[in-house]
Amino acid sequence: MTGLTDLDLTGQYLRDLCRAYATERIERRTYIHERRRLIDELVAGKPSAPPAIPEEFEPEATMINLDVTMQLPRRLLEEDE
Numbered sequence: 001m002t003g004l005t006d007l008d009l010t011g012q013y014l015r016d017l018c019r020a021y022a023t024e025r026i027e028r029r030t031y032i033h034e035r036r037r038l039i040d041e042l043v044a045g046k047p048s049a050p051p052a053i054p055e056e057f058e059p060e061a062t063m064i065n066l067d068v069t070m071q072l073p074r075r076l077l078e079e080d081e
Contacts, residue, residue: 010042013051020053 014035021031034051041048 006042006045006047010038010048013038013048016053017051020051026053 017026017031017034017038020026021028026034030052034053038048038051
């Protein structure tokens, strides 16, 4: 029989996995595969490794408002004057 700590740890891994799937950080196939692996390891009494969840993507730079930086062609500028 598995220890209570193994059950708690696997439960935490399953919660993390569900949260990653709900926030669309992982696709359905990965979710099903990892969930099955965690449950199988728990039933077999083996220690579980954390699920394969990629880190959230954080862009290094933010988008700028391109409309502000666009310049009209010269011929259009001359027509306005």
